[in-house]
Amino acid sequence: MRLITALLFASSAVLALGAAAQTRIYCCDDAAGRKVCGDFLPAACQGRAYEERDNRGFISKSVEAPLxxxxxxxxxxxxxxxxxxxxxxxxxxxxxxxxxxxYSSEKDINSARDRALAEVDKAMKQSQQRLEEANKKKQKLERDKEFYKGKPLPEQVKAQVLDNEKEIKAQQDAVEAKVKEMEEVRLRFAEEKTRYLELTGKKSTEAAPAVPAAPAAAPAKPAAEKK
CATH class of the missing domain: 1.20.5 (Single alpha-helices involved in coiled-coils or other helix-helix interfaces)
Structure with missing residues (x-):
């Protein structure tokens, strides 16, 4: 009987120690700046930053306030x-x-630039040729319109005039786009060359453009002789 009682007492002590070891205390500063603590998160700590402490009072966890x-x-x-x-x-x-x-050299960049410019230039010349043909067609249509002066213009001629106007506008836009593209290609490769030289520490092999010499100063006028 005494043995059973001792065992029961020991078990109770162990359970009590375990519960104490698991005790958590929640603390925060309330709206008035006062420290509030409890075994459960106090109502005053809702929506505020709080700390979770163990049974020895050490902070085991910190929780920020909701944003x-x-x-x-x-x-x-x-x-x-x-x-x-x-x-x-x-x-x-x-x-x-x-x-x-x-690229392995500045020369590689220049070669790539020249190839890209050649492709754009080829496309631009094709558009210029189409524009020239469209302008020739326009001159012919103008003569046709002159033939029908004072008379209703046939629908077929009207349609040809309208198509010709659209073609001229399209080719003009294409030429302008290619001119802009060529400038963009030059700028892009110039930036790549500058970046390449910076990364590799190499010096440019291209000669710098010559700076024009300043004009010579005009000779001073001789002082007038006194009479």
């Missing part, structure tokens, strides 16, 4: 900005590696 809509929006904006900067850095690194893998 307001404005704070959440600001945090989201900061995270989006960081992600954008991260993407830009990765893209810059990709472009750098691609640049170094594509």
């Amino acid at each position: 307001t809509a404005e704070q959440q929006a600001r945090r989201d904006a900061e995270a989006a900005k960081k992600e954008e900067l991260k993407k830009k850095a990765a893209e810059e690194r990709r472009r750098t590696l691609a640049l170094l893998a594509t």
Whole structure:
């Protein structure tokens, strides 16, 4: 009987110690700045930052207060900005590696530029030829219109005039686009060349444009002789 009683007492003590070891206390500063604690999260701590302490009073966990809509929006904006900067850095690194893998010298860049310009120039000349043909067709249509002067213009001629106007406009736009594209190609390769030389530390092999000499100063006029 005494043995059973001792065992029961020991079991109760162990359970009590286990419960004490698992005790958690929640503390926060309420709206008035007073420290509020409890075995469960006090009502005054709802929506506020709080600390979780163990039975010895040491902080085991800290929980931030929920963000307001404005704070959440600001945090989201900061995270989006960081992600954008991260993407830009990765893209810059990709472009750098691609640049170094594509070109082994400044001459390679110049050759690639010339090939690209030749392709654009070829397409531009084709558009210029079509534009010239369309303008010739326009002159013929003008003579046809002169033939029907004072008379209703046949529908077929009207349609040809309208198509010709559209063709001239389309080819003019195409030529202008190719002129713009050629400038963009020159700019792109110039930037790639500058970047390549910066990355490799090489010096440009192209001669710098000559700086025109300043004009010589005009000779001073002789002083007038006194009479």
